Amino acid sequence: MHGEYKMPGGKLVVADFDVRDGKLTRVRISGDFFLEPDSALTMIDVALEGLPADAGNTRHAAVVRAALGPNVRMYGVSPEAIAVAVQRALEPAA
């Protein structure tokens, strides 16, 4: 599944993943945003891996935010924008 979201005032966030037994799997978040340090991208993918697909935006965003902690700096991307990209992949027609 593939979803894209251009964060208002930010950059493009892309979510690619499969859903197996109702859970997100093989999650790949990507885009033209900025993250410091760059290892934070893997932390985001790992945090989303295995989450119930139907947990909802708020929950997906909260899990990403908690995984990143206070020391990761984001520019043009946010946990909420990532959650929207995931949601769009799940509901391509929406």
Place this chain on the structure above:
Amino acid sequence: MNRTRWNDYKWQLVHALPQAPALHMALDEVLTDEVAARRRPPTLRVWEWSSPCVVIGRFQSLRNEVDQEAAQRHGIEVVRRISGGGAMFIEPGNTITYSLYAPESLVAGMSFQESYEFMDAWVIDALQGLGIHAWYQPLNDITSPGGKIAGAAQTRRGGAVLHHVTMAYDIDSAKMLEVLRIGREKLSDKATQSAAKRVDPLRSQTGRTRAEVIEKMLATFRTRHGLTASRLSPEELEQANALAASKFATAAWTGIVP
């Protein structure tokens, strides 16, 4: 961290002969680390490209961004840089690319947005001297009434900041659109019109040669901040060549976000 100023440093200029895309990626990593370790003074590097390429950002999906079959057909190499941001389509002579390597203290206390604008204030000045009404467009663009001129990206490593920018001098939009996949979602943004339309290159805007534009830019930097001609040390070049081979020319790095 106390804020330092441009003029606290003896800025060095590195402007070498054309180099391969993977070596440019490696030089950015090596020189950022050399400045972080204080083995090299803060440096402005102007890039010359030996071959065409697509440079994708650290967090971009290779598959989503690049039509690899089209890239191969046109003999265009694909490399990934260490900073975030978007894909760039490079043909020698069509872009002006530069990097700034500085201690992070130069941008201490600034938001990312402020630091981007700060690192390119001299370029806005130089463009105005060339008759272009240019300004900084957050998050990371330099733009003009005619359209986008340049895109910037930063990354921070070990106490140094790398700020690099690619400016469109001339552009083969048709070829660019064949090689880069530019999604509908991106084009949906009102501020981000079609990639072909939104870029307004320096050649048509200034009527000057690429070398003249670079000379004007360097003169502006020299006047504002001071600039001394310098070159890569044999050790830096050796290190960068090794890193180009072991990292930046590998499928593992280019495909790190598949």
